[in-house]
Amino acid sequence: MFFFFLLVFNLFGQDKGKAVPFKKIIIDIEKQHGVGFNYTEDNIAGLELNPPKQSLSLNQKLEYLAKKTNLSFENIGNKFINIYKKESEQNRICGYILSALDKKTIENANITLANKTQTTTDSKGYFELFKEEKNTILISHVGFVSKRITAGSSESKNCLQIILEPEITELQEIKTTAILASGISKNADGSLEIKPKKFGILPGLIEPDALQTMQQIPGVNSLDESVSSINVRGGTHDQNLFVWNGIRMFQTGHFFGLISVFNPNLAHTISIYKNGSSAFYGESVSSVVAISSNPQTEEKNAFSAGINMINADVYTKYNISKKSYIEISARKSITDFVETPTYKEYFDKIFQNTTITDFSQNQNINYQSDKKFGFYDATLKYAQKIGSKDQLILDLITIKDNLEVFQSATVYDINKSENNILRQQNYGGNLSWKRNWNNFNTTKINVYNSSYELFANQKTTLDEQVVTQENRVNNNGLNLENNHVISPKFIINDGYQYNEIGITNLEQVQNPDFYRRVKDVLRTHSFIAEGKYNDTISRIYFKAGSRVNYIEKFKKFIVEPRMQFSYGINKNLNLELLGELKSQNSQQIIDLQKDYFGIEKRRWIVSNNTTIPIQRSRQISLNLFYQKNDWLLDIENFYKKVKGITTSSQGFQNQLEFVRTTGDYEVWGTEMLIQKKMDHFLTWLSYTYNHNNYHFANYEYPSFPNNYQLMHTVSWAGIYEKNNFKIALGTKWSSGRPKTSPDLSQFNLSDPVLVYNRPNNTNLHIFSQVNISSTYKWEAGNGIQYKLGISILNILNRKNEISEYYRISSLTNSVEEVETFALQRTPNVSFRISL
Known part of the structure; x- marks a missing residue:
């Protein structure tokens, strides 16, 4: 069947x-x-x-x-x-x-x-x-x-x-417009981007100075008003990485920190990362400031020149052919020819409580002084396209500050004189090659060098003594980066970096004779891989990567993962999570507060992996960003810890000044910004809270407040922009930085020795400053543009104390309080012409 x-x-x-x-x-x-x-x-x-x-x-x-x-x-x-x-x-x-x-x-x-x-x-x-x-x-x-x-x-x-072949169009990151000022936006990766050529105006600024502008960002401060002392979330200035067209810069300020060395009329894009930086950035345990002068689109020939009460500059770009152009900029101080009110305020601020002013304060009769100060910077760029797939770019930069001060006085018929020379300079060069293999793969290779020098020479006639100090840095690097477009939403980047840094410190004295020269070299190999997913439809941005450093001298591997995640809860509300682990092999220290005349007293050194450890940081932050109907609210909470710091890198002027030990600092806080735009008017209010403590396990006081702690900072600005007229008024208020008071109950006149209370047991007075600036631009019938700018820092002429320390007076054997103050009322005027 x-x-x-x-x-x-x-x-x-x-x-x-x-x-x-x-x-x-x-x-x-x-x-x-x-x-x-x-x-x-x-x-x-x-x-x-x-x-x-x-x-x-x-x-x-x-x-x-x-x-x-x-x-x-x-x-x-x-x-x-x-x-x-x-x-x-x-x-x-x-x-x-x-x-x-x-x-x-x-x-x-x-x-x-x-x-x-x-x-x-x-x-x-x-x-x-x-x-x-x-x-x-x-x-x-x-x-x-x-x-x-x-x-x-x-x-x-x-x-x-x-x-x-798919036509790959990388989805542009979502950017918020006009955050703090026009020309400043926030990227999906958490970084802030400044477009100087689109920059509006900020209180006290008449030019888009990168390092002055970033101090308006919540969480970024300069305790002494210097662009050479920028503190991001409790970090020291040397813990920030400053990159100009692929070159690491070791000098960031002219006039010993009051003016940025980066020409504000040259840059096209400035990216600032407080956290979550790309794995392609190393040698930093704090922020990253990347400045690029490469235009994103082809631009026509241009020329401009300007002058203010400190310097004059010129800029030109000339298209040699359809595939090549040359760009030149130069800037020089005008202090060789005229001493303006701005220059006088800057000079008085910089040289207070230095060996130069100490000399004048101790003079009795017939005191004379002859000062010569000047600075300049210049850049050159040559770009050449080769065929349809290759591009070659050469960048050169030179920066120099030079100070000469001759002082003399006759005391009791004895002639006493000093001849002081202080020089600071940074040279850099970068050669980069970029090739687009196809629509999916791109390779970038660049080779760079950065050379820095700080030199001081002091000659005294009374004891016929000559003191020479020198700090030299030579940094060479090779970077290789490959970009692979997997899909319009997904990109993978990988690469290799070689970094060699050599630092020399020299001290030489004649009468009595003393000579010391120390040179250290570190070579590091870094392997990088990171992936980026960006979906503007689902409002998801995710970037994760890692950097593996191998330090030859120590035979040591260091792994540094990085992460940025952003999710648009809806079209108005965005959640952002950033995290990173980073390390740094070089840092700045202060051996003696009177080094280099007490003006630029910090010197670069490299880690020895023992008494000078490799600095390592970890940081995480959670951000909530809301934008609707011209309202903007940005709230960010963060936690950051940096290990391997030394007491000599923190600028102590108390009982820890000559103590050499290592430790860490731990900071957590909140940064808040609320902003409203109404037609041509923009106003914003920011608040920052920082709780920042040192931890030195081998010291008698293992934990105490950080020197760079500003627990509360409030800033406000009102900006009006209509057509070619702009004006900005703003104020900044902050609680005073920590200081250490002496214990006068233990002071003995017969044996005058300073005895201090617990480190950073009290604070300076509140810092408060009101600034204003305004610009007006017009165009003549022949197409020439003119721009006039006026600014006043510290309109109310408030006497703000920015540091304080104590010493024993040699005349009275008593405790003497030494105070340093911020700028008094400081005007500035600029005029610019553009073709």
Whole structure:
């Protein structure tokens, strides 16, 4: 009975004696063998025949159908089968359109012949056309690069397989506009981006100075008003990484910190990272400031020149050809020719409580002084495109400050004089090559050098003594970066960096003779990999990477993971999470407060992995960003810890000044910004809370407040911009920085020795300053633009104390309080002409 039923079912399944529609036959074959047929309805219309046996293979069934009909069957990889009439075989063009990215078929691609005959691909990516004399085919589809091919006679019997390359357009990161001022925006990766050429105005600023501007950002301060002492979330200035066109800069300020060395009229983009920086940035445990003068689009020839009450500058860009241009900028102080009120305020602020002013304070009669001070900086850029895929860029920068002070006095018929020379300079060069291999892969290689020198020489006639001090840094590097576009939303970057830093410190004294010269070199190899996912539709941005450093001298590996995550909860509310681990092998220390005349007293050194450890940091922050109806609210909470700091790097002027030990600092806090824009008026209010403590386990007081702690900081600004007129008024208020008071109850006049209370047991007075600035721009009939700017720092002329320490007076044997104050009321005027 079992075999009987099987036989009956088999007879019914074959249905050998009955013809069925051809379309039903191929549908059954598709189901049984998992293939797809491509055909035109005209070729199979009305066709009926007996179906082939189910037990036959796919090719056997196709042979059977070919014998029974006037059709040809083309099997492509047992996946697609093309059906066409035998008599039209030589007159047709057929093909499949596939994506190069995933080899999937492309539906609805447009196929066009030279005679304008058109068709589109079906759901299987198939198309079919009749040949003509010129068989040039244009294939196009949205999201893919169009392709033009010629179908030759050799391809007449087989269908084409045409691969289309995706047209990659990287989704632009979402940026908020006009945060703090026009020209400042926030990226999806948490960084702030400044476009100097689009910069509006900020209180006290008439030029888009990068380092002055960043001090308006919550969490960024300078306790002594210097761009050479910028503190980000409790870090020291040397813990920040400053990069100009791929060159690490060791000098950041002119006039010993009151003016940025980066020409504000040159930069195109300034990126500032407080946390979550890319894995391609190393040698920093605090923030990253990356300055680029490379334009994102081609620009025409340009020329501009300007002057203010401190310096004059000139800038020019000239297109040598369609593929090359040269760019030159230069800036020089005008103090060689005139002493303006601005220069006087700057000079008095910088040189207070230094050996130079100490000399004048101790003079009795016939005191004379001759001062010469000047600075300059210059840059050169040459860019050359080579073919359609390569670009070569050369960047050069030179920076120099020079001070000469001759002082003399006659005391009791004895002539006493000093000749002081102080020089600070930084040279840099970078050669970069970029190649776009295709739409998916790009390679960048750059080789750079940065050389820094701080030199001081003091000659005294009374004791015929000559003191020479020198700090030199030579930094060489090689960077390789590859960018791989996996899809329009996903990008992978990888690379390698080699860094060599050599630092020399020299001290030489004549009468008595003393000589010490120390040179240290560190070489580091870094391997980097990171991936970025950016989906503007789902409002998800995620970037994660890691940097693996290998330090040759210590045979030590350090792994530094980085992460940035941003999610748009809705179109108005955004959540951001940033985290990073970083390390740093070089730092600045102070051996003696009177080094380099007490003006630029910090010197660069490298780690020895023992008494001077490698500094390592970890940081995490959570940010909530809301923007709607011209309102903006930004709240960020953070935690940061830096290990491996030394007491000599923190600028102590108390009982820890000569103590040499290592430890860490730990800071946590909140940064808040609320902003409202109304037509031409923009106003904002920011608040920062920082709780920052040192931890020195081997010291008698293992924990106490950080020297750079500003527990509360409040800033406000009101900005009006209409047409070519801009004005900004603002104020900054902060609680005083910590200081250490002496314990006068233990002071003994017979044996005058300073005895201190617990380190940083109290605070300076509150810091408060009101600033204003305004600019006006107009254009003459010949196309020349003019710009006039006016600013006043500290309008109310408030006497703000920025540091305080104590010493024993040699005249009275009593405790003497030494105070340093911020700038008094300081005006500035600028004028600029642009072509």
